[in-house]
Amino acid sequence: MALKIAIASDHGGFELKQKIVTLLADLGLVHTDFGPTSSDAVDYPDYAFLVGSKVVSGEFDRGILICGTGVGISIAANKVKGVRCALVHDVFTAKATRQHNDSNVLAMGGRVIGDELALLIVKTWLEEAFMGEHHAGRVAKIAAYECASN
Numbered sequence: 001m002a003l004k005i006a007i008a009s010d011h012g013g014f015e016l017k018q019k020i021v022t023l024l025a026d027l028g029l030v031h032t033d034f035g036p037t038s039s040d041a042v043d044y045p046d047y048a049f050l051v052g053s054k055v056v057s058g059e060f061d062r063g064i065l066i067c068g069t070g071v072g073i074s075i076a077a078n079k080v081k082g083v084r085c086a087l088v089h090d091v092f093t094a095k096a097t098r099q100h101n102d103s104n105v106l107a108m109g110g111r112v113i114g115d116e117l118a119l120l121i122v123k124t125w126l127e128e129a130f131m132g133e134h135h136a137g138r139v140a141k142i143a144a145y146e147c148a149s150n
């Protein structure tokens with residue numbers, strides 16, 4: 001079954017977000033762009049919480065979030081219970097975070113990374129599978145901690 005992807009950004013990530021939306025369309029992937037629709041200033045937590053909640057509800061399989069650095073939007077997304085958001089600026093980490101962490105949201109910084117590398121990271125992250133096995137126990141520990149502390 002094809003992945004359903006939720007994507008959003010703030011103003012710092014707007015231009016890169018538009019390029020990733022085009023990539024998702026070119027790849028024929030089902031996706032929804034949750035905004036913004038211009039580069040006017042917005043607050044990245046609003047978009048992080050929106051995409052994060054769409055992923056943990058099961059409405060979407062994966063989320064992609066872009067802000068200026070990727071830091072603020074990833075911190076905010078990881079406050080949504082069930083989100084495992086990885087801030088990624090290289091292909092090795094894109095692959096490893098799917099294999100080892102089962103990351104369900106990808107964050108990048110539009111002011112940090114070049115477009116071509118960002119698009120390659122998105123493709124790699126979408127294609128890579130979780131390895132499970134001993135990694136599953138570690139991911140389960142994160143979920144258990146999250147449940148216990150909320």
Ligand code: RB5
Nearest residue numbers: 012067068069071072073
């Ligand atoms: C917005 O200016 C900027 O702070 C934001 O895009 C992001 O980099 C925050 O972490």
